[in-house]
Amino acid sequence: MYLQTLLLRRLLQSVSPTWLPCRWLGGGEMSPSKLVRHWQSIFHDHGVPEPQESSEILIAHALGSKTFPSLPPSVAHTSVSVAQLRHIESMAQQRLKRVPIQYVIGEWDFLDITLQMRPPVFIPRPETEELVGLVLGASRRLQCSAEPLVLEVGCGSGAVSLSLLQRLPQARITAIDKTKAAVKLTEDNAVSLGLQNQIQVLLLDILADPPDPLLMWGPVDVLVSNPPYISTSDISQLDPEIVKYEDHAALDGGPDGMDVIRGILSFAPRLLKPGIFF
Template sequence: MSCSLSLQVMRLLLRCFVARVAHTPVPCRRMGATGMTPDKLVSYWQKVFHKYGIPEAKDSSRILVAHALGAKTFYGIGSRAARSPVSADQLLFVEKMAQQRLKRVPVQYIIGEWDFLDMTLEMRPPVLIPRPETEELVGLVISDCEGLRHSSETTILEVGCGSGAVSLALLRKFPQMRVIAIDKSEAAVSLTKDNAERLGLRHRIHILQHDILTDPVERLQDLGAVSALVSNPPYIFTEDMTQLEPEILR
């Protein structure tokens, strides 16, 4: 074993020791980089996640390993690369991300991004992660607003923009449209702005921190008339909160 690899393994063991002292249920195994392939890494962490009750253990393992290897999906790695040994740095990167997953941090927050329809959006807590049902909502809005596709005066107001997923998806589908996106959360407004910049759509969207229940309605009236209103707010009853998975409850 080379000197550099020995140092890497020692660091791994040290982190596992610290985690054990803190009484955190973290698996520790002396894994050398030699011979450890992406396939084997997925299999190993899938078993660990399953042991500790992590939902979607296989998918989580594949996403983290793919991300460490610079791919969007595990299949994107390629069959040959999936059977080739990973580097010591890649091994440690997967281990670091896996420790976060064991603490029930969603994979979207761990890798810092997520695909939504034809977009890749930045993701960061505490902004909620868009779900597949959110994609269905975008489809419904597109269907209902089809007649507005070529109008240069079409403006849609989204209440509760979160990561900006809905607003930005609509802007990509309707090239002539403008969007007003509001959210009461400063973190959500900031993330929507960053995603709009990332997709080159910042010039077509007005993003505003605004609470529709407490802030003056005149702030929105001053922005002019809108053609449609869309909203996908949190909809979980308070009495159901205790039944949520930790990833959502936090």
């Protein structure tokens, strides 16, 4: 106990006292639930969106779980260690700077897969999950081939393509993005999910590069994209998490928000099989 108290006091020397509960300052112990309330209050006071959710996710992650309710009783009712306190403090300071929670913990769940997350690659939103459902419905409705060829334009973290491969294991997917960071992250996520042999990831800018490399496997059955659609003048009005940390290229659709969409529409007829459009 003496050693734990000594380590805790040393930790406190490097932490702003205004962020710490009174019992910490006295060398007391803290449970996960008390830590959630503590950081929730701080996040709220500093204008961090969804303060309770942010607090629960950070603390659950530091304690080895995805969500706070899923903490095993043996962890939920045990005092947090000094090392865990230090880890929580480090993550919380990032969140106070409005770093997106996905970047802070380095991963995020999308449908039934867990993806690595690294800045500045665009973070998939819950609405993007609906896009996967639309693609699956379209592939059934259009009676695509037994081994459908899919092209995703602007793959980001690989969320859409890799989710499709989980549901269409016979598919072959080409995913493209114009940033090296996104291409690398999609490749890494494919490897971590064991899907690297079913997807090719290419560095390609549809507005600047010829689309011919996309026809390596022939015309595609499905073309899917969640393209930039926000007008350039509106980017600065977005949340700080987006403006400061996410890649603006994944959001900025030009003066009217339609630049990339027009580019996709212009080459889609050359890439899709006859009679198919999505």
